[in-house]
Amino acid sequence: MARDPDIVFYHAPQSRSIIVQWMLEELGEPYRLHLLNLKKDEHKQPGYLAVNPMGKVPAIAHKGVVVTEAAAICCYLADAYPSAGLNVPVGDLRRGPYLKWLFFGPSCLEPAIIDRMFKRPDVTPGALGYGSYDATLDLVAKAVATGPYLLGPHFSAADVVIGSGLTWGMMIKALPERPEFTAYAARLRERQALQRVYAKDAELAAAQAA
Template sequence: MADNADIEFYHSPNTRSSGVRVLLEELGVPYRLHALNMRAGEHLQDAYRAINPMAKVPAVRHGEALVTEQAAVYLYLADLFPEVGLAPAASDPARAAYLRWMVFYGSCFEPAIIDRHLKREPGPRALSAYADYDSVIARVVEALTPGPYLLGDRFSAADILWGGALGWTMGFGIVAPDPVLNAYVERIRARPASQKVAAADAQLAAEHAAAAGTA
């Protein structure tokens, strides 16, 4: 059985894996960072395709376990360290809401914002994974209105996922600014782990740009 500290993390700055780096810092556990320079196409090379044939980050290797797909990585890592308390236990009623928001992100929010960004119609309601964009955003605002977190007073791995996602989608103008969402994003960004990763990723991104000749 793998040691819980034996975590290899495949990451590229300013991507969906940045949130996983924040999660690892929030968990306070050691990990080995494999930084992929996507500007140089390292994620497309055979070495990384052997890890994730989809050539995406994040990916985590833990002993014989290999986890890809953003939400799966969050779920796996948060459950791996229950003593930290970033994931409700299976017997905890809060687990239901936690799982809902972990899955809602990839199944509803991302498809909705990508269609919105590309100015595509969601398709017939019976075929759409998310129904309609306004309903998706309304449910998120509704869940966060009581505050301060998705599970009320309880901070969880789901907040790391959503805080980062809402931050970049509002930053790019895909999701309209909203007082509830703005306050939530700032709350997550103010956490020491988020600030630490933001600084580290900025430095890593600059190094990658210089190495790829795109600085």
């Protein structure tokens, strides 16, 4: 008799939890899907608030440990399953750039995208955690220009986070389709794990809409 998977994944289709869905597909480890319907406010019900009091997706439970926030989950899973090759281990000097890009996504890239999406007025760059919109984009463009990935030939959890942010930003027209971004996104779309994610998420979204 097969035992239950060690990972429980709390997911809502067509949300930022697709980042963790991609990470899980890259890992290749079994997981149990706990689906939430945001339109029915299932993420605000007591059962899920006991998992994540913020009432947000994604979240995972791994051997009884709950982890929230997409980048933190990706970092955690990459270290928990090192055989997948999605992390950079402690002691490897590349871990510094790896961690920088993992957390550059939610701390710099995503806030810059959201400010542009909502047309928030410009403020003094020093008052923003990410500095400026243009500087943020220039730095990411330089990092992905040589490729194929952020760490050269090594695809990592950092690519899951940054690649997801760039793809989303271009989709909502809050990021320009700079050649560096579109080429990087095209390389990521060639990954079978991401292709599976898009297909699965479309099916889940259609089922919830039915």
